[in-house]
Amino acid sequence: MNAEFEKHFQEKGFSQPTAIQTVVAQPLANGESLIGIAPTGSGKTLAFTWPLLDQVKAGRAGQLLILEPSQELAMQTTRVVREWAALVGLHVQSLTGGANVRRQIERLRDHDEVLVGTPGRIYDLYNRHHLSLGNIRSMVIDEADDLLNDHSRVVVTNIIKAAPHGCQLSFFSATQGQIFTQFPSLFDRQLTTYDVRQTDDSRGPVDHYTVLARTNAQKTAVLKKLSTQAGFAALVFFNSQRNLNYVYSRLTHQHVTVVTLGGRQRQVQRQTAMRRFKKHQVRLLLTTDVAARGLDIAKLPAVINFDLPTSVNQYIHRVGRTGRQGQPGTVYNLGDDHDFRDLRKLLGQTSYQLQKLVIVDERHHQPNSAGGQASRPVMDNEPRRNPRHQVKIVTGKKRKKHKKNRHHKNKGIRFKRRQQAAKDKQHS
Known part of the structure; x- marks a missing residue:
């Protein structure tokens, strides 16, 4: 030098x-x-x-x-x-x-x-x-x-x-x-x-968690809950642009401010998204693997795998965005039990240790798992907690059914009114 x-x-x-x-x-x-x-x-x-x-x-x-x-x-x-x-x-x-x-x-x-x-x-x-x-x-x-x-x-x-x-x-x-x-x-x-992978000591401690969320709607609810924690910020990785667009629409509809980073965006859009995220103006940056390589975001607290990686190298490059320069970090892997079995098999030859983590519903006044308050990982050999404490999703299907029933009810009322009007006309 x-x-x-x-x-x-x-x-x-x-x-x-x-x-x-x-x-x-x-x-x-x-x-x-x-x-x-x-x-x-x-x-x-x-x-x-x-x-x-x-x-x-x-x-x-x-x-x-x-x-x-x-x-x-x-x-x-x-x-x-x-x-x-x-x-x-x-x-x-x-x-x-x-x-x-x-x-x-x-x-x-x-x-x-x-x-x-x-x-x-x-x-x-x-x-x-x-x-x-x-x-x-x-x-x-x-x-x-x-x-x-x-x-x-x-x-x-x-x-x-x-x-x-x-x-x-x-x-x-x-x-x-x-x-x-x-x-x-x-x-x-x-x-x-x-x-120097075996001798380098520049990486900070990183915890790797699995979070049970079986559907995209449940995964989105987990993102929303994590984003409410003080000081939280995360890169959220997707395997497809379609899933990314779905989650972006759902979160913005729920008034959660997020930005996206994708290969189809113009350069100025990508620069703006990165600048807002680095300045802590938004807490979630939704991206495909375009951001998994080399990007240095100072003191990034977490990485979230909305869609789980399909290769060891893909996992390594994604999780490498947190825990940089000696700073601690956290990785949240979202999916179901089948997904997690595949992930453990994929990472079998690595040193990563996966722990279960339950994101609970605040309505039950339980400690939140995302930070701030005392949170505890649920180890693989522990019994599963009561499902009623997990994040509950009101799916679009139920809302649609409710609207459909209301539509039929209104239709019946209008039909009766027309019948009565016809009778009144005959009598007159």
Whole structure:
């Protein structure tokens, strides 16, 4: 770490580098291509930022390229890298989908030394001859197991092929996907793996709970109850946009203020949602897995899996949004007994310990399980509490039936009135 970085490091109150920052610093400074694997929230962004910025020379465009899987993560990384780059007179440009492409093209004329972007926009600008990749000395593929999935692998691979052959490659991730074993053949080079998942201690304590809620309506009621607790905030994850839209409509109808983050939203909408959530203007951010990767939300108390993950990696990246930088966190998994059996089987080879938690109805004056008051997890071997104490839902079906009965009753009254009017007319 150079003198400027070390001074800023101390000013920010950092005590010492994390495990991943320590082990990759010298290899990256030496120009080594590598794979860095570390838990979520362990400082992977700064792990590649410090040593790679040291290799960049001021005044030469596009020497360092950092690829991110989403607009949000690209913008977050841009802010972090820009903060440190400014200390040594370097400039950073963000190139993401959803942003104004004309402005990005105009900004490329500034010849910024560092580029951060999403693969689709980077490759589009390259194909249209607005962006040259010929000056790249080092390339970072962040959240590598996501960027190299079937959907985006071809684009990322084409970007790597367009860079100079001797370009340094760095792959970072919190999980090690099967694709990692194919790297030597895909990229025609040997990569050293630095895996600190077993030695990193930067994560805070995180409790993992299962909350019995059999229907979407019951799950929504749990969200509403949790959101009433003082200081509560959570990312709520869904497997489908359809479920997300349903819950958003139901909560807003019940006057619960929430925001959403989805792939179909415009960039300004996504930025506004993130800003309101980070400023604690809303307590629930409903999202699909677009937000599960890398986003750093300071001191986020909780993550809620409205729809349970279908893979271990998906679970790891979701729950990694809480318990960051030594802070405590909580994970709520909503579902029924069958869902929880599948989840325990899925997490069988991990260190996560699931505990049962009952969210009770305040009408019975029982302690609330979400925080604030004394709450206690119900362990797996304990008898189930009285169902009447659980959250009760008045379903739409009953309300509809009530309206239907009232409609038939009114219809009968109107029919009798017409009959009476006809008789009166005959007599007159």
